[in-house]
Amino acid sequence: MSASTSRPSALIPLPSKEALLEAYNGLPLSALPTPALLLDRSIIRRNATRMAEIAASWDVPLRVHIKTHKTAEGTREMIQPTGKSGRVVVSTLAEAWGLLDAGLVKEGVVEDIIYGLPVSAARIPQLAELRSQVQKDNQKAQVRLLIDNESQIEALAAHDKGQAWSIMVKLDNGGGRAGLPADSPAFSNLLRLIAKTSSQVSLYGFYAHAGHSYDSRQPSEADAFLTSEVQAVIQAASIAQSIFPSASSSHLVLSVGSTPTAHAASRAPSSATLARVQQELPAHCELELHAGNYPFLDLQQLATRAMPNITGASQPSQMGDVTVSVLCSVISTYPGRGTEAGSTEAPPLGEALIDAGGIAFSKDRGPWGGFGHVVYPTELRGWQLGRPSQEHGILTLREGGPAQWEEQWTLGGAAKAREMPRMPDVGERVMIVPQHACMTLAAHPFYFIVDEQPGTTQAKPFEPRVVDIWVPWKGW
Template identity: 30%
Template sequence: MASKSIAEVPLSSLTAPLLYPSPSEAALKLQYVGKKLQDVQAPAVVLDAAVVRRNCRLMLDTVQKLGVGFRAHVKTHKTTALTKLQVGEESQSVKLVASTVSEIENLLPWLLEYKTQGRDVNILYGLPVSPSSISRLAAVARALGEGSVGLFIDHPSHVKILEQVDPSAWPGQIPVWVNIDVGYHREGVSAHSKQLADIAYSLSSSKRTHLAGLYTHMGHSYSVSSPEEALKYMAAELEGLEEGAIEFLKITGAHETKSASATKVTLSLGATPTATSVQNLLEDSEGAKEYRAMIDKINRSFAVELHAGVYPVMDMQQLATRARPAQSPSNPTKSLLSFSDLGMRNLVEVASLYPDRGDKPEALIAAGSIVLGRDPCKSYPGWGVVSPWPLQDGPHYDPEGSRTGWIVGRVAQEHGVLTWEGPTGQMRQLEIGEKLLVWPNHACIAGVNFGWYLVVDSEKPDPERVRDVWVRWRGW
């Protein structure tokens, strides 16, 4: 089925752009571009384009060298501009995963543009498919062409639901991805479960669907604390996914296909800690060689694919995993995972000061849980770390270092309380009305209540000046 232009898609089918209109990008640029961060009203969320570009390039370079596929998750940032950086300009394959139908609908104009350039486009709706979402996803599938939109399933009822989809609404077979649970216990089924067998039997007789791949998310990999531990999780994730695939294909009989032209089933694994841990495999060590050999072996029978979402911006949670070392063993000047690789910061303003409160000085910022979220970080007892900004570098709280500096020690809804950690004789003096930049614990949450990002670029002159505005998508 040929893809359509955006003009051929009924507007009523694209719910998000109609019900959740975005602010005017042109008006936002008039308002912000050229301003210094010091002159912007807080709270705001700031992205450093230089850091984002570097993180995206590192991921794309790594998967290319390892000979595996990559699927970028767009849920962290929800912008077209950053999605383009995740995909890169050279790849002929655009593979994405989204957590909301809104994200997919908002990407549609750009995806259609890429289709006209001859690029292969494939996007997955990242939750087990719900009946109420099918009509909207079908509209996107009609626009992009057969095989471009994939759906997740982890119950035989999902197959029955898709069997009833009108072929005129969703022409051709619907690509489905089976969620395998490798221990996180969010979505998915285990490799040896009766439920996986029931899914396999349902798919083997399905006329409306076909198996495109198996997918897993190892969210509990956020508990790791070293590259070695992250790689062990990655290996367990890949082996568990392979085990599920073999069991699944045995039931369907698909493993007996010997045709050289047969399409390999894709095994898609990742959470940012395990996905970024493979960047350690570019080092020439015995451990790296063993993991590469394991990936190569599985890649001969299946198409191994990594997926990740928060890696372009990183955050305090990712820093705490230490899934990559701070510097490359073979190139000590190359930063791999340090504060310099955190590309998102929240701009906040000091609202009041309490130097004599309790056993440590405190200050108030007009930014609480609706700005920073309530997700904790295992490496320190706070909700964000105050950076040395406006200095480019300088003393700040480091969970693995001095543990001296301002952190967001408590949060209410609109209120955040900064607490000074460490000797008071070293305290950075604050003033009411002073602007600060805070590294958040969880970037996916720290941007969610903002309609746009203010974009700076630390590789260009005047890194404190806003150079662009990236609009976030809204809706579900």
């Protein structure tokens, strides 16, 4: 198999980090080209530490999903607070190969990789080559696959090369994405086939991800989604132990989580939830927590109300917990535009044009409206990316008014709380937090890293300087 077929992502040229740093290191945000993806490393570290502490409070390992950032630097930031060799999830083979190229497997920073899609037959030769290289770099390192269909087991058995594949069965605990319900006949049939194919596949455990937990609007709802994940993996393990005897004495890993539900785990130690989980956990089973978006956050995550604030668990996250924003330039304004013909209402402020649109932000939306909210300058809070085109977008006012806006999110230092914002000026810069960080980061070829929250000095929100640049892995 040629390199182009076994690893097509290797053919994608990436920007040189060294050249980028030579061009931009030390520059203030006011001097950067726009649109620019900004990440605050200080907030990433606070958020990553918080999640590591949540996992520690449960006394369970944390598996970090790296699909949001797809970088070596971000992976290190997520794993370092755990104080352990890393368990990771990747969504693409490009991410897995990136971990190898960066030396993280050889160094022992990463020792356990789950390929986060149910495996397709076409991917198996590529995965086999990946596994071979991982084990060359680190004999203790493992590559594991997700399974949710009997045909996947048959394909793995047909590709048998003398080494059994480590697999986890993906569960559907109500989200309707990948996976099987633990109480379905298809799930039991899949387990029976795994038992018959034990020389080609080895059951490592079960994986539940409540992607629909993004629908949470208060902490109790996120807590309920976490409960459903835990119940799903416990039920799956109990069924497995009844179907084939070896499962009763084998070590099974039960992996649960999403960013909302993993944050919900922060409330469990003070309730009966954790005690109940420990009591119901089948023998020889280990619970594991997984999540990915948590170092970065975004408008969708804030709207779940699931996360404890970085200053404590007593209040929901605030905008100061979000590390990702897109720096844009205002390139035109349209005062008064937006008045409907024949309207007797006072004319609106108008609209403005920025140099970033759907490509820079994605077209994901959320419950708070718009495709991104302006956070700086402070006197422009209340504006949103309302109508994105491909490479530019229209700023409009958010629905409601200042009182409603403050109910959605707040950020310290607002100069004129509960007052309407002014009209943007042509040529000024705005920082906009996106609805969905994962989709937004995927659009950018590199990320500008600062190490202090932009806008801490309200009068000069664009003075923080670039301290690093991260180049994400691209392709599949």
